[in-house]
Amino acid sequence: MSGSQWWIAAGLLALTLLPALGGITLLADLAGPATPERARFHSSPLPIAIHAVGGMVFCGLGAFQFLRGLRDRHPRYHRIAGRIVLPAGLAMALSGLWMTQIYDFVPEQSWPVRAVRLLFGSATAVGLVLALAAMPPRTSKPAWPRSCSPGPFARAGPSPSRKPQQLRMLKKMQRQPRWSSQAAI
Ligand code: HEM
Structure with missing residues (x-):
C-alpha cells in the first residue's frame, strides 16, 4: 500500500479527532447533572447520543474505506466495515437533522447555521443511500476459485x-x- 494512501486516512482521522473528543466528553457529560449550556442535550439525550456514536464510528472506520490497497488485499474486511460504516453514517446524518429540528435555538445558532446543517445532513444521507444503491450484489457462489x-x-x-x-x-x-x-x- 502506498504511503500517500495512509496520508488520506491520517488526514481524515485528524479531522475527526476534535469532534470525536467532543463526543466522548459529551457522552460522559450526559451521565452527570445538566448544565445550562447543555440543558437541551439532557432534556432529549437520544438524538445526540446516536449522533455522537454514529459520527465517531462513521469517521473513524470510514477513513480506512478509502485505502485501495487495504480494499484489494482484504476485501472481506472492506465489506464488513462498509456494513457498519454505512448505517453509522446514516444514523449520524439523520440524528443531525433531527436535532436541527427539535433543539432550542441557542444564541450562536443563527438561521444560516441551521441551513448549513440541513444542507450537509441531507447531502450526507442522500450520498450514503446512493452508495448503498451502487453496492454490487452479494453472490452466493464464487465466480472462480x-x-x-x-x-x-x-x-x-x-x-x-x-x-x-x-x-x-x-x-x-x-x-x-x-x-x-x-x-x-
Ligand atoms: C452530516 C453532518 C453533520 C450534521 C448535520 C451535524 C449536526 C449536528 C447538530 C444539529 C448538533 C446539535 C448542535 C447543538 O444543538 O448545539 C450536533 C452536535 C454534535 N455533533 Fe454533529 N453533525 C454532523 C456531523 C458530525 C460528525 C461527523 C461528528 C463527529 C465525528 C459530530 C459530532 C457532534 C458532537 C460531538 C456534537 C455535540 C456538540 C456539543 O457538545 O455542543 N457531528 N451536530
Missing part, C-alpha cells in the same frame, strides 16, 4: 497449452461485469 484469478491471462486469447478448465474459466470471466469478481472473492 482464488487460484484462477484473471490476473496475467485475463486479456489473452486461447492457447494450446491451456487446460480446458482454464479456458472455460477465462471465457466465463470475460463475460462477467468487473465488479462481480470483487463480490465473489
